[in-house]
Amino acid sequence: MMIRRFVLSVGVIVVAVFAYMMMQPEKITIIDNGVKIEHDTQADSVIEVLAEAGITIDEADYVTPALSADIPPERVIHIERAQTVSLQIGYGQMETIDTRERTVGDVLLRYGVSVREGDDVYPSVRTPITSGMTIRYQPVVALDLIIGDDATKVYTMASTVEEALREARIEISDKDTVVPALTAEVRDGMTITVNMSRDVVQYENRLIPFEIIEEEDATLAAGTTEVSQVGVPGLERTRYALTVENGTITNRTETDVEMVQTVRPQIIKVGTKVATEREAEFEAAEAPTETVDSTSPFREEAEIKIEETPRADDVLDFTSAKQLLVEATAYTNNAEDTVTYDGRVLTRSGYDVTDTILYEGMRIIAVDPAVIPLGTRVYIEGFGMAIALDTGSAIKGNIIDIMMDTKEEAVTFGRKPLTIWVIPKQEEKEGTDNA
Secondary structure, three states: OHHHHHHHHHHHHHHHHHHHHHHOOEEEEEEEOOEEEEEEEOOOEHHHHHHHOOOOOOOOOEEEOOOOOEOOOOOEEEEEOOEEEEEEEOOOOOEEEEEOOOEHHHHHHHOOOOOOOOOEEEOOOOOEOOOOOEEEEEOOEEEEEEEOOEEEEEEEOOOEHHHHHHHOOOOOOOOOEEEOOOOOEOOOOOEEEEEOEEEEEEEEEEEEOOOEEEEEEEEEEOOOEEEEEOOEOEEEEEEEEEEEEOOEEEEEEEEEEEEEEOOEOEEEEEEEEOOOHHHHHHHHHHOOOOEOOOOOOEEOOOOOOOOOOOOOOOOEOHHHOEEEEEEEEEEEOOOOOOEEEOOEEEOOOOEEOOOOOEEOOEEEEEOOOOOOOOOOEEEEOOOEEEEEEEOOOOOOOOEEEEEEOOHHHHHHHOOEEEEEEEEOEHHHHHHHHHO
């Protein structure tokens, strides 16, 4: 009997202890947006625990387990709070959104934006989200830009066609045609076509041949000639108005003709004086013997031979004159500037310039024979007629060296661009035609 009572008493005590233990609160951990909170509770569900702890949940917040779920075995509740931010994508309206994403890049991905290299994102994609921040995303767009026959792919963040062209440094005039219109909004993959039209002024120069006039002179020995006036070709300048579309001339209209340089004839004195027998013998004795040809003024010491001696009465082919833009320098007939033989100053073609810088009244120039053959006449704008009779180690390509009277003149001249015309002989053209 005593044993039965003892067993009943023990049972009552166990039940009482168990009931007591069930009524004791237990600890649960709440992690609210990264902040750890410990709470003692007897509640059975998540929503009851949060209510006891005085934690308010907004509609955009995310709770795990769900609010209606029982307390999990690990007794941990996670709350991810939504942050309110402003978001602008492209040139759209600024929107206010609630997001639980951790970084700017996560927010953009949530809204279907995959950031590419070159896109403009502010703040950067790795920036943590904070409440109240503003996110701006401007994607670059790929455009096909066609100007005339040239096509180029460009990347831009411009909002309109006009801004895209400005970024590409394309200047548009009132005469240009742009498709689509300058005010059109830019779209990815868009093709912009520009037909450019420009009004251009063009000048064309033409040499007018000079006349060769021969005048008899009784003071000169028969068979000899002397240039008393060097001929100067006329220079006619024609002005044209051009319309250029996409680099192609579509219209060319002559608007003006100006005579820049008037023609001046070349006057050659022809000797008619007949020498007496004694004078003839004296002249024969004094005649130079060092030249290869007694009629040639070029010395046998020439480094470069001229095939045919240029003469004052040569007929020049002005219609075949070749216009060149050259760099001009200057030198003198001083011994240190040229070649000397036995005290004489010679050009490399063998012409004696000891006491002169002229040949048949024309100024002597040094040239590159590969560009201007030796012996060729050259008209230099602003200088007149010249003749190529010299060369130089520094004279290569479109460079000429003009012989001056003094060192001071050469230094003052310096180095400058000049327009010249290379004028062949008439016979040279005919020979080419026959070939």
